[in-house]
Structure formats: C-alpha cells, structure tokens
Amino acid sequence: MFNRAISALCKYFNVRRPRIEWFEYIDWGKTAGRTYEDGRIHLVHPENWKRGRVYFSERLWIQMIYHEMGHYLFWTDAERKADIFSRRMVTGLRTAARRAVSRSRSRAATVEARRAATRSRRRRMLIAASRKAKTSTRGNSRKSRRAA
16 A cells, blocks of 8 residues: 555656665664655654654654655755645645635635625716716816806
C-alpha cells in the first residue's frame, strides 16, 4: 500500500520515484526522516516510530511522509515548502467536503449581494435622472437670459 501511494504521488507530480530506505532510528532518534539531494529518502520504519516519541500516532507518521515528499519535490527553500506541502495535503484532504458546502453558500451570498447592488444602482440612476430633469428646466431659463 505504501509503495502504491508513493508511486501515485510521484506519477501525479511527474517525478521519478525516490529510493526509500528504512531504518530503526535516524540521528540517534531525533529525526524521523531525511531526504538527500540524490533522491534517496531515509525513513524510520512505522514499527519503530512509536519508540521514544511523545507523539507517536499513525497520523503523525503519515504527515512526516508528506513532509519528506515535500522535500523531494521542492529543493529550493526546502524546509518551508515541505512544511506547507504537508499542511496542505492534510488540510486539503480533511476539508474537501466542507469546501463544497461553503462554496455553494458563498455563491448564493454573492448572487444576493449583486442583486442588492443592482437595485441600489437603479435607484441612484432614477434619482439622478429626476435631478437632471429639475435642473434642466431651471438651466434653460438661465441660458436664455445669458444669450440675450
């Protein structure tokens, strides 16, 4: 399942599949994964993930995988971009259903706002037209005086 998921991710981003190596621990247990410039990724095996960690859920291990794949995809400014990539992968998967509902609500609100703006625009145009009619009758008498 893991290999299929990594292959699908690489296929989607049109990159070569990284060479992944599994370890019991990396950097004396401080690091969960490490990505190298030649395309290798060293990961702590999920069986060993729970050893020596305060937060050791499966969800955090998956986020660590997303983070390392972010490093693999974005070499420049890698740390910031990897964090953003992993955050968007997780939040994008969770809120896909919520976005569809909120979009339909926001569209309805936008349509209503447009209607209200159109109504107020029409009213302003009617008021301006009536003012022009009043001033044009006054203005004609002034023009005739000036011309004479």
